[in-house]
Amino acid sequence: MQIGLFHRQALAGILGLACAWGCDQPGASPPEPPAPAVAASLEPVKAQPATIAKSAPAAETDPPRQTKTATQGEPEMSTSPKPLKFPVQKSDAEWQALLTPEEYRITRLKGTERAFTGAYWNTKLAGTYQCVCCGRKLFVSDAKFDSGCGWPSFFRAIDEDAIVTQEDRSIPPPRVEIMCSNCGSHLGHVFEDGPPPTGLRFCVNSASVRLVPREAAEPDPN
Numbered sequence: 001m002q003i004g005l006f007h008r009q010a011l012a013g014i015l016g017l018a019c020a021w022g023c024d025q026p027g028a029s030p031p032e033p034p035a036p037a038v039a040a041s042l043e044p045v046k047a048q049p050a051t052i053a054k055s056a057p058a059a060e061t062d063p064p065r066q067t068k069t070a071t072q073g074e075p076e077m078s079t080s081p082k083p084l085k086f087p088v089q090k091s092d093a094e095w096q097a098l099l100t101p102e103e104y105r106i107t108r109l110k111g112t113e114r115a116f117t118g119a120y121w122n123t124k125l126a127g128t129y130q131c132v133c134c135g136r137k138l139f140v141s142d143a144k145f146d147s148g149c150g151w152p153s154f155f156r157a158i159d160e161d162a163i164v165t166q167e168d169r170s171i172p173p174p175r176v177e178i179m180c181s182n183c184g185s186h187l188g189h190v191f192e193d194g195p196p197p198t199g200l201r202f203c204v205n206s207a208s209v210r211l212v213p214r215e216a217a218e219p220d221p222n
């Protein structure tokens, strides 16, 4: 999987960091990431073709390949990521009309809610988490786990195409930002200190998603 290479390189190199969102809660410090084990389980993270990850990081010296992709320009793991293209496009005014100020700040301006304050950091309701901006289904409750970091945490996305990633160097240390693949909404970051089977932790702002509870007529298969 093409994205795998990126993540193997980028996540292993970029991450292994502490929860850079301020996981300063007791017990929240992530362990050193077991890179080899995680590398084999990165498939859930899938970038859109038009985004990143089709090429190896700059540090790599792979010969240039003529791989045909739908990229808008060669993606680079640089400090100034190029604007990504998403199917859903709205103006700032349109987003502001659709969202609450907090939702707008977090999803469109890449903000972060305070730990332990969001609507879903501790909820165990069964259901599907959708993008608050466009409704794209992003995560299911079955993949949610208690990370202790104060934000909703998932070990995988609902499908491989749900999430787009890009390097985030807005504050040190570098992290891997996760976004809705449909509208580019900022969701949070992904770290390599998650539980099995993926070893990943998708750390998501509650304000970026909306939980649609599983319908009563559709009982949990358990």
Ligand SMILES: [Zn+2]
Pocket (backbone or CB within 6 Å): 131, 132, 133, 134, 135, 136, 180, 181, 182, 183, 184, 185
């Ligand atoms: Zn979206």
